[in-house]
Amino acid sequence: MAISNVMSxxxxxxxSSIKMVRTQNAVKKQMEGxxxxxxxxxxxDKGKSPEKExxxxxxxxxxxxxxxxxxxxxxxxxSDLKEAAKEDLAETRAEKAAEKKKAEKAAEKKKAEKxxxEEARRVSTDETAEKTDETAVKKTDETTAAAEGAAINIxxxxxTPSFKAGSSVGVKVDxxx
Numbered sequence: 001m002a003i004s005n006v007m008s009x010x011x012x013x014x015x016s017s018i019k020m021v022r023t024q025n026a027v028k029k030q031m032e033g034x035x036x037x038x039x040x041x042x043x044x045d046k047g048k049s050p051e052k053e054x055x056x057x058x059x060x061x062x063x064x065x066x067x068x069x070x071x072x073x074x075x076x077x078x079s080d081l082k083e084a085a086k087e088d089l090a091e092t093r094a095e096k097a098a099e100k101k102k103a104e105k106a107a108e109k110k111k112a113e114k115x116x117x118e119e120a121r122r123v124s125t126d127e128t129a130e131k132t133d134e135t136a137v138k139k140t141d142e143t144t145a146a147a148e149g150a151a152i153n154i155x156x157x158x159x160t161p162s163f164k165a166g167s168s169v170g171v172k173v174d175x176x177x
Contacts (some may be wrong), residue, residue, distance in 0.1 A: 004092065005091075006084050006088050006089075007087075010080060011082075011084075013082070014077055015078045017080075018077070020073060021074060021077075024073070025070060027065055027066055028070065030065035031059050031060075035056055035059045035063060038052050038055055038059065058109060
């Protein structure tokens with residue numbers, strides 16, 4: 001799966017935030033180390049150095065501020081990543097919905113084309129049937145026209161057709177039985 005624009009921007013931002021947090025953490029550790037040195041010096045001086053106690057208090061205060069700033073940055077980073085994940089999910093869903101809609105349109109178009117082809121086949125079949133009917137009617141007319149000059153002789157053994165040119169149709173009954 002490809003990373004969306006929202007997520008890639010968020011990851012770039014997260015990278016710079018992490019660098020800032022690492023820097024703040026290094027500064028905090030340096031301040032805590034300096035505070036530890038001051039505590040040791042104050043202990044050796046047995047409380048006779050008010051300047052060092054004031055410096056220790058300021059150093060611990062700054063270290064707490066840096067720690068608070070780091071926690072705030074990490075919290076913002078976490079919420080930004082969560083928001084980016086939600087936006088990425090929404091964007092992914094929208095893309096999938098668009099792809100599904102596109103596929104449905106293509107399926108509908110294919111169905112319409114298939115129905116159109118089916119209709120064309122039906123029309124072609126109907127036209128062929130009409131032509132066949134017209135041909136059959138013509139042949140029947142021709143057969144009827146040819147049969148009009150025929151005479152039928154009925155004898156006791158069966159029916160025998162006889163054709164005479166120019167003769168009218170009639171029935172001749174031979175009563176030899």
